Amino acid sequence: MSYKTPCYILEEKLLRRNLELISGIARRADVEFILAFKAFALWRTFPIFREYIRSTTASSPYEARLALEEFGQKAHTYSPAYEDGTFDEIMRCSSHITFNSLSQYERFHSRLTARGGISAGLRINPEYSEIETELYNPCAPGSRFGVLADSLQNGLPAGIEGFHCHCHCESGAEALVNTLRQLEKKFGRWLKEIKWLNLGGGHLVTRQGYNIGLLINTLNGLHERYPNLQIILEPGSAFAWQTGPLVASVVDIVENHGIKTAILNVSFTCHMPDCLEMPYRPAVRGAETLGGEEARGHETEADVYRLGGNSCLSGDFMGYWRFGRKLAAGDTVVFEDMIHYTTVKTNMFNGIHHPSLVLQRLDGTYETLRDFSYDDYRNRMD
Numbered sequence: 001m002s003y004k005t006p007c008y009i010l011e012e013k014l015l016r017r018n019l020e021l022i023s024g025i026a027r028r029a030d031v032e033f034i035l036a037f038k039a040f041a042l043w044r045t046f047p048i049f050r051e052y053i054r055s056t057t058a059s060s061p062y063e064a065r066l067a068l069e070e071f072g073q074k075a076h077t078y079s080p081a082y083e084d085g086t087f088d089e090i091m092r093c094s095s096h097i098t099f100n101s102l103s104q105y106e107r108f109h110s111r112l113t114a115r116g117g118i119s120a121g122l123r124i125n126p127e128y129s130e131i132e133t134e135l136y137n138p139c140a141p142g143s144r145f146g147v148l149a150d151s152l153q154n155g156l157p158a159g160i161e162g163f164h165c166h167c168h169c170e171s172g173a174e175a176l177v178n179t180l181r182q183l184e185k186k187f188g189r190w191l192k193e194i195k196w197l198n199l200g201g202g203h204l205v206t207r208q209g210y211n212i213g214l215l216i217n218t219l220n221g222l223h224e225r226y227p228n229l230q231i232i233l234e235p236g237s238a239f240a241w242q243t244g245p246l247v248a249s250v251v252d253i254v255e256n257h258g259i260k261t262a263i264l265n266v267s268f269t270c271h272m273p274d275c276l277e278m279p280y281r282p283a284v285r286g287a288e289t290l291g292g293e294e295a296r297g298h299e300t301e302a303d304v305y306r307l308g309g310n311s312c313l314s315g316d317f318m319g320y321w322r323f324g325r326k327l328a329a330g331d332t333v334v335f336e337d338m339i340h341y342t343t344v345k346t347n348m349f350n351g352i353h354h355p356s357l358v359l360q361r362l363d364g365t366y367e368t369l370r371d372f373s374y375d376d377y378r379n380r381m382d
């Protein structure tokens with residue numbers, strides 16, 4: 001073993017497995033898959049991605065710059081609202097720019113026309129989504145995302161070449177079928193007038209059991225109905241899904257009313273924020289997930305533990321897991337599937353040490369992409 005804990009370990013073999021599956025779908029359905037940086041942006045791995053995909057999607061000036069400077073291609077950019085001061089930078093770094101509202105398009109389209117060479121799109125809101133977690137539902141009533149079909153009654157503004165629609169989250173192909181039905185009902189008449197349709201992210205094509213055949217048939221059906229359309233999908237999670245763990249160590253074991261918590265050298269709120277936000281209980285290698293309230297009655301058993309973060313946030317813990325043995329300081333705890341929506345969201349709250357970023361190469365060797373230090377903590381707050 002040639003890494004120190006804590007660290008995220010991205011396994012190249014698993015990443016390539018996902019990339020191969022995704023590029024196979026792209027070929028069979030004649031669509032373009034692009035990588036959403038909001039889920040994954042470990043730029044030292046971009047050379048691997050470039051063997052399989054051509055482009056990426058950005059949602060801010062920094063992500064757009066990363067696309068151009070590190071991925072080597074201009075981004076498909078969408079942001080809820082562009083700002084005057086950074087729109088030139090957005091244009092410098094983007095091949096496609098999607099606007100969230102008609103007022104944003106009105107405000108910026110003359111600058112876009114003057115610059116030339118950038119394809120303009122509009123985010124549409126089909127008012128349909130099967131996402132049950134409100135935090136992730138872009139089509140909830142009153143959502144700030146996208147233009148409703150009603151507001152296009154007077155036609156599409158001149159210069160709009162594409163539509164962008166994001167309303168999935170870890171979804172299957174069945175949700176896409178239903179979404180397209182709704183999208184075509186509401187926006188079908190304009191689909192004949194435009195050049196591209198970006199179906200957003202949330203297509204978890206690399207999850208076991210995802211109905212790839214249905215996805216390909218659905219996309220091919222869309223091509224038949226609208227041969228004018230170039231179809232783009234921009235998932236993030238699907239690329240990094242199950243590509244590696246976060247490896248932590250036990251620092252101490254505390255007990256309170258029979259409940260044992262293993263305090264780790266990582267934190268849920270700092271390093272696995274979606275566990276608390278989404279929320280979900282991650283799989284721990286070699287341990288049985290018992291759950292929270294569902295585990296009542298088991299919590300005092302000798303081999304059952306909560307896992308606690310090393311921050312001062314009271315809620316920075318999750319439980320319960322059965323380890324089948326007693327835990328002790330120094331033991332390793334491995335959280336599975338911790339690559340997507342982690343390193344892009346982590347923070348240095350409480351000055352807690354940030355896990356290193358490690359890439360396990362195809363030959364099994366470990367390459368440390370980045371170690372973090374006190375300077376990283378200090379330099380964010382000059």
Ligand SMILES: Cc1ncc(COP(=O)(O)O)c(C=O)c1O
Nearest residue numbers: 036039166201202203235236237
């Ligand atoms: C506009 C847009 N595109 C793409 C994505 C990526 O989604 P996922 O990582 O679930 O595939 C998101 C996620 O929120 C998004 O908001």
